[in-house]
Amino acid sequence: MSESELVAEARKAFFVMFGLMAVVWLVQAANYADDYALSREFGVVSGDVGALPHVLTAPLLHWNWAHIESNSGPLFVFGFLAAYRGVARFMGLTLLVALSSGLTVWFFEQGGADTVGASGLVFGYFGYVVVRGLFDRHLIDTLIGLVMAASFAYLLTVAVPGTPGVSWLGHLGGLAGGLLGAWLFRDRGPRGRPRGKASAPDGSPRAALHKELDDLGLL
Structure with a gap:
């Protein structure tokens, strides 16, 4: 991907x-005005066949303002990092993560709880960003993944069994979907030869790093 293409995708x-x-916050405003009826009607309820389609609507819904505020920052940051190398691929990833998170809740949640929230997408995008560079063999993305993993490792504490007050199953399912998406949507194309002064023997780590830096306009 050339520098101009990368900038356009970003x-x-x-x-x-x-x-x-904007959509998530507009839905929240409508939900709040209706005393959160949307969350009660379109959330994921385990074992309820009628609620199966809600795996696609639940990520847009929240239970209160604190809920949406806690999700918004990570959703934007991880979503942007997941999308900046290709929006079409990102759309497929979003669908996969919504399904993996929602279906995990639908199959395994106990007690008929009504689960909503964008945190499943947050965990899916996080998992995707952390490992995408390894599957794509992009050194810059690998470094971004390492930084994100080190900076936000605490997120994994709410994706383990028994985490109180949150849908850890939704988090875990979203994370699994993001990791799977990194493999399914990996870059299968051949690596191009770097240009000009950035060039080095084809296939060498130095060449790959120089190509990544060149794409980002850093050379």
Whole structure:
């Protein structure tokens, strides 16, 4: 991907995430005005066949303002990082993560709890960003993944069995979907030869790093 293509995709990723955040907050406003009837009607309830389609609506819904505020920052940051190399791929990833998170809750949640919230997407995007560089063999993305993993490792504490007050199953299912998405949507194309002064023997780590830096306009 050339520098101009990368910038164009990053711009599209920003507007896609801005649009998604706008939708989530507009839905929250309507939900609040209706005393959170939308969350009660379109959340994921385990074992309820009628609630199966709600795996696609539940990520847009929240239970209160604190709920949506806690999800919004990570959703935008991880979503942008997941989308900036390709919005079409990001759309497929979002669908996969929504399904993996929602279906995990639907199959395994106990007590008929009504589960909503974008945190499943947050964990899916996080998992995708952390390992994408390894599958794509992009050194810059690998470094981004390492930084994100080190900075936000605490998120994994709410994706383990028995975490009180949250749907840890939704978190775990979303994380699994993001890891799977990194493999399913990996870059299968051949690695191009770097240009000009950035060039080095084809296939060498130095060449790959220089190509990544060149794509980002850092050379």
